[in-house]
Amino acid sequence: MQGYISGIVKLKNEDIVVKIITKSKFLSLYRFYGIRHSIINIGRKIDFEIDYSGIFMPRLRNILQIGFEWEHKYDRLYFWQSFLKLINKHLQDTNEISSFYFDLLDEMSLKFQKQNPYRILLDSYAKLLEFEGRKILEIKCFVCNQNLGENSVIVRSFLAAHKSCIPYSLESINTKTFFDFLKGNRSICLNNAEVKYLLNIMLEGL
Ligand SMILES: [Zn+2]
Numbered sequence: 001m002q003g004y005i006s007g008i009v010k011l012k013n014e015d016i017v018v019k020i021i022t023k024s025k026f027l028s029l030y031r032f033y034g035i036r037h038s039i040i041n042i043g044r045k046i047d048f049e050i051d052y053s054g055i056f057m058p059r060l061r062n063i064l065q066i067g068f069e070w071e072h073k074y075d076r077l078y079f080w081q082s083f084l085k086l087i088n089k090h091l092q093d094t095n096e097i098s099s100f101y102f103d104l105l106d107e108m109s110l111k112f113q114k115q116n117p118y119r120i121l122l123d124s125y126a127k128l129l130e131f132e133g134r135k136i137l138e139i140k141c142f143v144c145n146q147n148l149g150e151n152s153v154i155v156r157s158f159l160a161a162h163k164s165c166i167p168y169s170l171e172s173i174n175t176k177t178f179f180d181f182l183k184g185n186r187s188i189c190l191n192n193a194e195v196k197y198l199l200n201i202m203l204e205g206l
Contacts, residue, residue, distance in 0.1 A: 006088035029060035
C-alpha cells in the first residue's frame with residue numbers, strides 16, 4: 001500500500017503514531033522506535049504494510065521510501081511539508097477519505113520538480129476548496145453580502161470581503177484578479193506579491 005506521511009505523534013520512549021494519507025483512508029499506525037527510522041518524516045511517500053496484530057492499534061511495517069528528485073531542495077521540501085501538515089490537521093477527524101487527497105498530492109509532487117512551489121500550493125488549495133464545495137465565486141462580501149469593490153480583503157478559506165468589513169486587515173488584492181485565480185485554480189494571473197499574500201492566508205489553515 002502507498003501513502004503520504006502527514007503527521008508524527010511522539011509517544012513514550014521512541015515509539016510514534018504515524019498519520020498516513022492513502023487512496024481511501026487517513027490512517028493512524030503505531031511504530032516502535034519510530035523516531036530512529038530515517039524514512040519516517042513528514043511529506044515522505046512510502047510503500048508499507050499494516051500489521052493488524054497490535055493490541056492498541058495497527059502497526060506500520062515494511063516501509064520503503066518512494067523518493068522525489070526535488071527532496072534535497074530545502075525550500076521546496078519546506079513548503080511541501082507545510083502543506084502536508086495543513087492537510088493532516090484538516091483531515092484529523094476522518095478515517096475514510098476520498099482518493100482526491102492522495103491524487104492531489106501525487107499531482108503536486110510531480111509538479112514540485114519544475115514549477116514554483118508557492119504557486120503549486122495555491123492552485124492545489126483552490127482545487128481542494130472546489131472539491132469540498134467550499135469555493136465561493138460570487139463576487140460579494142461574505143460579511144455584509146454587498147457587491148465587492150475594486151480591491152478585497154481575503155480571509156481563511158479564501159473568502160473575500162470589503163476592507164471596511166474586516167477592520168484588522170492590512171493588505172488587500174485586486175478583486176477581479178483574485179476571482180480569476182480562484183475560478184480557474186490557476187495562479188498564473190497573480191503577481192509574486194499577490195501569491196505571497198494568498199499563500200500566507202492559506203498557511204493559517206485549510
Ligand atoms: Zn462587506
